[in-house]
Amino acid sequence: MTLPVFSASFWAATAMIAAVTLSSTAGEVLTAAAMKSIGDLDQIRARAGLTGAILAVLTCPMFFIGVFFMAVAFFALLFTLNHLSLGLAGPATASLTVVTNAIAAQIFLKEKVDRRRWTAAVLICVGVYFLAH
Amino acid sequence: MPMAHARLSAHQYLILGLVSVCAPLGNTCLSKGMTGLPPLTLAHPLSLLAAVFTPWVALGIVLLIGFFASYLTALSWADLSYVMLATAWGNVVVELLSHFVLHEAVSWQRWLGVLLITLGVGFVVPGPSRTERPEVAEAVLVAKGELR
Numbered sequence: 001m002t003l004p005v006f007s008a009s010f011w012a013a014t015a016m017i018a019a020v021t022l023s024s025t026a027g028e029v030l031t032a033a034a035m036k037s038i039g040d041l042d043q044i045r046a047r048a049g050l051t052g053a054i055l056a057v058l059t060c061p062m063f064f065i066g067v068f069f070m071a072v073a074f075f076a077l078l079f080t081l082n083h084l085s086l087g088l089a090g091p092a093t094a095s096l097t098v099v100t101n102a103i104a105a106q107i108f109l110k111e112k113v114d115r116r117r118w119t120a121a122v123l124i125c126v127g128v129y130f131l132a133h
Numbered sequence: 134m135p136m137a138h139a140r141l142s143a144h145q146y147l148i149l150g151l152v153s154v155c156a157p158l159g160n161t162c163l164s165k166g167m168t169g170l171p172p173l174t175l176a177h178p179l180s181l182l183a184a185v186f187t188p189w190v191a192l193g194i195v196l197l198i199g200f201f202a203s204y205l206t207a208l209s210w211a212d213l214s215y216v217m218l219a220t221a222w223g224n225v226v227v228e229l230l231s232h233f234v235l236h237e238a239v240s241w242q243r244w245l246g247v248l249l250i251t252l253g254v255g256f257v258v259p260g261p262s263r264t265e266r267p268e269v270a271e272a273v274l275v276a277k278g279e280l281r
Contacts, residue, residue: 120257127249
């Protein structure tokens with residue numbers, strides 16, 4: 001699917017893809033922060049059972065803020081798929097989210113995104129672009 | 134900030150595999166379901182909710198729930214930047230399925246994409262899965278009674 005550059009449909013597609021990418025990144029960073037604060041779910045499940053693990057997740061307020069943004073991203077994706085092809089929306093949101101997540105993880109979660117991870121991010125980003133063809 | 138070189142267990146690799154497979158398959162089901170519906174507008178937001186109960190969208194949601202459960206588990210023992218890169222191989226899985234199961238033609242650009250993603254995932258998976266903070270590592274050792 002090719003859109004004329006700087007036409008109204010181009011800007012509409014850009015806005016839809018940006019909305020999915022940004023809301024998805026916000027949701028994933030907040031959810032990751034929540035899971036980091038909860039601790040290893042496998043260990044919690046071994047100690048307190050499946051109910052204990054579910055309770056540990058459901059009693060974390062940040063988890064619900066993350067889920068809210070993920071829900072926004074989900075409905076933004078549904079809306080986008082109704083207007084754009086999966087061949088355009090899928091790779092565009094997937095490859096952009098790789099980059100925005102890596103940046104956000106480094107800034108907000110203080111993760112060490114080293115040269116190995118950046119190289120992988122670039123390879124995957126370009127790979128997803130080629131998959132769209 | 135040093136990084137731990139924690140080796141993942143077979144169970145943890147299985148969780149990463151589930152994250153990889155469930156997400157792209159779920160998105161494909163959503164796409165199939167949504168493209169079959171008449172165009173939606175923001176003026177009628179309830180029509181978006183009604184779409185959730187159509188078969189392909191519902192199947193997509195079930196797969197995405199499986200993805201979400203395994204994704205949360207993975208995030209509890211690995212970095213977000215590790216999980217998202219290590220699970221990017223799901224895009225390749227969809228491509229391989231479409232070629233070998235559905236016998237769809239795959240262009241050289243797509244094969245190049247498969248190669249690049251595989252290289253990227255192969256590059257990051259053997260690396261450290263979690264950013265280790267010295268104060269956290271010390272607290273763990275104290276809790277285990279190995280450090281006073």
